[in-house]
Amino acid sequence: MATEVRKVSRIVDSWKMKRWYRVIAPAVFGNGQIGETIAAEESQLIGRTITTSLMNVIGDPKKQSLIGTFEIVSVNQGNAETKLKKLEIAPPSVRRMIRKGKERLDMSFLCATKDNVVVRLKPLLLTRGKTGGSVLTKIRHLADAVSRVEASKVSFDELVHSILSNRLQKMIKQRVNRLYPLRSVEIRALEISDFTGALPPIPTLPELIEEKAELTEEEKIEKTVKSRKEFVPNIGITDITKKEDKTEEVKEEKKAEEKPKKEAKEKKAKKEE
Secondary structure (H helix, E strand, O other), X not given: OOOOOOOOOOOOOHHHHOEEEEEEOOHHHOOOEEEEEEEOOHHHOOOXXXXXXXXXXXXXXXXXXXXXXXXXXXXXXXXXXXEEEEEEEOHHHHHHHOXXXXXXXXXXXXXXXXXXXXXXXXXXXXXXXXXXXXXXXXHHHHHHHHHHHHHHOOOHHHHHHHHHOOHHHHHHHHXXXXXXOEEEEEEEEEEEOOXXXXXXXXXXXXXXXXXXXXXXXXXXXXXXXXXHHOOOOOOOHHHHHHHHHHXXXXXXXXXXXXXXXXXXXXXXXXXXX
């Protein structure tokens, strides 16, 4: 009888064919190592994403609530180079910011940077108290305009750095505070968008006028009048000046009453001597 020849298939362990690659953060984060990933070929790494806290990227504990999503775009000498795809605040941190009796404004809009990168910004605005609907609409429009203007002046990397340093948040708060006081402003999320359509035109904003360091007495009175008019209508400068005159008269009367008492005390002291 003829003997049967069996073909023995060789089992190859796929893990032995793979190698580890270091994942490197973008230049705006200091080109630090985010982590490691494994793949059999370099082409398999392109498009792969990794999500981690920025505390692990830049070593700042204050940024532990910021979550970054990085996408691998190229591989160079065993290093997988990435770009920032999304930056957001962790949902538990957002919930801790909310307070009872305050208004919360969640915004989301597209804007373009100076180097033509279309991003979706999601600011979060918190007021100091309950606010009417018309005021909230004005706050929303103003914050939208400020964000678009500031984003159009800088590149994408500079925009990311502006958010990490809270510069953009301070600019929005500084502008909106002239309309209505805010408790805090945060950029809840920043994400690169694939939108290819036409964006709305960039609005124009008036220049900020810096307040004088030293104000005259008349300017101080006018400033107090303007602040009081929001709560007490029909108040004038003469009303405040009258109050100031009355306080001065009361002070003079007290001084006149105290003079004879001082003279009597001095006479008694001389007699005792």
